[in-house]
Amino acid sequence: MPYQFTTQVDADIYDEFVKNHPQCSLLQSARWASIKHNWKSMRVGVMENQQLVGAALLLMKPLPLGYTMIYIPRGPLLDYQNQSLVTYFIKQLKALGKQHKALFIKMDPNIHLNDYHSHERNDDVHKEALTAKKNIEAAGGIHQGFSMDMHATIQPRFQSNVYYVDNFMENLPRHTKKLLKVAMKRHVLIERHGIEMVDVFAELTKKTEARQGVSLRNRDYFRLLMETYGKDAYIILAKLPIKQALEDAAAALSKVQKEIAECPENAVKKLRTLKELEDSRSKEVQDLTAFQQRDGDVAYIAGTLSVICGPTCEILYAGTDEWYKKCMAQYYVWPKTMEWAFENGCHSVNMGGVANTLDDGLTKFKDNFNPLINEFLGEFDIPVNRILYRPAVWALHQRQKH
Structure with a gap:
C-alpha cells in the first residue's frame, strides 16, 4: 500500500509515536508547539498500512510580504535509511510549504554523526548518518555543513x-563524588518540586544571568513549561537550612574548643590538630552567620528545570547562587536531577549544548557527570521558492549576526 501524507495527526497518537521512536526528542513533542506559541505550528505524518511511519512538528515563522519559513527542530522523525520514505516525506513537505508560501524549510534531524567522550574526540562517523545525509540530499535537501560555530545553527550541533x-x-568520577560529599557536609539538601517553586527557580536563573552576562528566560516562560508538560516537568532544588546548619556548626565549634581546653600542653601534635579544626569550625560559623544575615533561616542556592519525553530527559535550564559557591551545590543538584530521571525510566539526560571546541568552562563542568558528546549531522535546507531562497537565507544570516 502506498504512503499517505496527513496534516491531521491526533496529538495523542502523534506523541505516542514520538516517545517510542529511536530519534525521540522533546522538541518534536506535540506540546512543544505551545511553548513556541509565537510560531504557527502543524503536526504532519506519513502513514503506511494505516500505521504512522514518519512524523514532524512544523513551526512556521511569518516573514515579510506574506511569506513564511518552516522549521523542524530535531526532526522529522523517520527511518532515514529508507530512501523511498525520505523522498516521499520531503516531497510532501515541499508541497505543503508551497501552500503556506514558505521560502524554504529548515530541518535538523535528530541524527548523531558521532558520539564520544570529550577527551576522546575523533573523526569517526556513523555510517548510518552518512546514508541519511545521502538520502536527504537525493530528495532535494541542502546540507548546511558540519559547522564548528556554535551560533551558526538554531540548535547546538554538539550536546552533552x-x-x-x-x-x-x-559511577560518577572520583572528583565529582568528592565535591558532592562537600555539599552534603555543608548541610545542602535536595528537594524535588513542581510548578509551586517556579518563582524560586526563576530567581536563581536571574543570579546566573547576572554572573555570566547572559539572557535566559523569565518566570512566565518557566511557568509555561511547567503548566504545559505537567507531571513530566520537574524542578530540583538545593536547599541550605541555614539556621539548623548554624546551630550544628556552633555546637561543633564549642565541642572543639572544650577539647582544646582539656588537652594537655605536652600533647603538641593533638593540640595542633585541634587548633586547625577550631579554625575550620570558626570559619564555617562565620560563613553561616553571613548567610543568615543575608537570606534568613533557609536559602535555595541551586536548581534545575527538566522535562521528560519518552525515554529522554532534557535539563532545559539551571541556576546557581554564586554567594554559596563554597557549598558546591551544583555538583549535588545536577546528578540528583539525573538520578531521578533514571529512576523514572529515562535512559538519557541531555545537559544541553556545548561549544564545538569542547574546551570551554561549560563543557568542563558537564564533564563532571560522565557524559557523551553527541555530534549531530547538522541542518538541511529544503528550498521551496527557488528564486527567493538564497536572498532569504542571506537575510537570515545577516539578522543572526546582529
Missing part, C-alpha cells in the same frame, strides 16, 4: 548527554 548506567551515583 548522560546515559543510564547501573548505580549511576557510584
Whole structure:
C-alpha cells in the first residue's frame, strides 16, 4: 500500500509515536508547539498500512510580504535509511510549504554523526548518518555543513548527554563524588518540586544571568513549561537550612574548643590538630552567620528545570547562587536531577549544548557527570521558492549576526 501524507495527526497518537521512536526528542513533542506559541505550528505524518511511519512538528515563522519559513527542530522523525520514505516525506513537505508560501524549510534531524567522550574526540562517523545525509540530499535537501560555530545553527550541533548506567551515583568520577560529599557536609539538601517553586527557580536563573552576562528566560516562560508538560516537568532544588546548619556548626565549634581546653600542653601534635579544626569550625560559623544575615533561616542556592519525553530527559535550564559557591551545590543538584530521571525510566539526560571546541568552562563542568558528546549531522535546507531562497537565507544570516 502506498504512503499517505496527513496534516491531521491526533496529538495523542502523534506523541505516542514520538516517545517510542529511536530519534525521540522533546522538541518534536506535540506540546512543544505551545511553548513556541509565537510560531504557527502543524503536526504532519506519513502513514503506511494505516500505521504512522514518519512524523514532524512544523513551526512556521511569518516573514515579510506574506511569506513564511518552516522549521523542524530535531526532526522529522523517520527511518532515514529508507530512501523511498525520505523522498516521499520531503516531497510532501515541499508541497505543503508551497501552500503556506514558505521560502524554504529548515530541518535538523535528530541524527548523531558521532558520539564520544570529550577527551576522546575523533573523526569517526556513523555510517548510518552518512546514508541519511545521502538520502536527504537525493530528495532535494541542502546540507548546511558540519559547522564548528556554535551560533551558526538554531540548535547546538554538539550536546552533552548522560546515559543510564547501573548505580549511576557510584559511577560518577572520583572528583565529582568528592565535591558532592562537600555539599552534603555543608548541610545542602535536595528537594524535588513542581510548578509551586517556579518563582524560586526563576530567581536563581536571574543570579546566573547576572554572573555570566547572559539572557535566559523569565518566570512566565518557566511557568509555561511547567503548566504545559505537567507531571513530566520537574524542578530540583538545593536547599541550605541555614539556621539548623548554624546551630550544628556552633555546637561543633564549642565541642572543639572544650577539647582544646582539656588537652594537655605536652600533647603538641593533638593540640595542633585541634587548633586547625577550631579554625575550620570558626570559619564555617562565620560563613553561616553571613548567610543568615543575608537570606534568613533557609536559602535555595541551586536548581534545575527538566522535562521528560519518552525515554529522554532534557535539563532545559539551571541556576546557581554564586554567594554559596563554597557549598558546591551544583555538583549535588545536577546528578540528583539525573538520578531521578533514571529512576523514572529515562535512559538519557541531555545537559544541553556545548561549544564545538569542547574546551570551554561549560563543557568542563558537564564533564563532571560522565557524559557523551553527541555530534549531530547538522541542518538541511529544503528550498521551496527557488528564486527567493538564497536572498532569504542571506537575510537570515545577516539578522543572526546582529
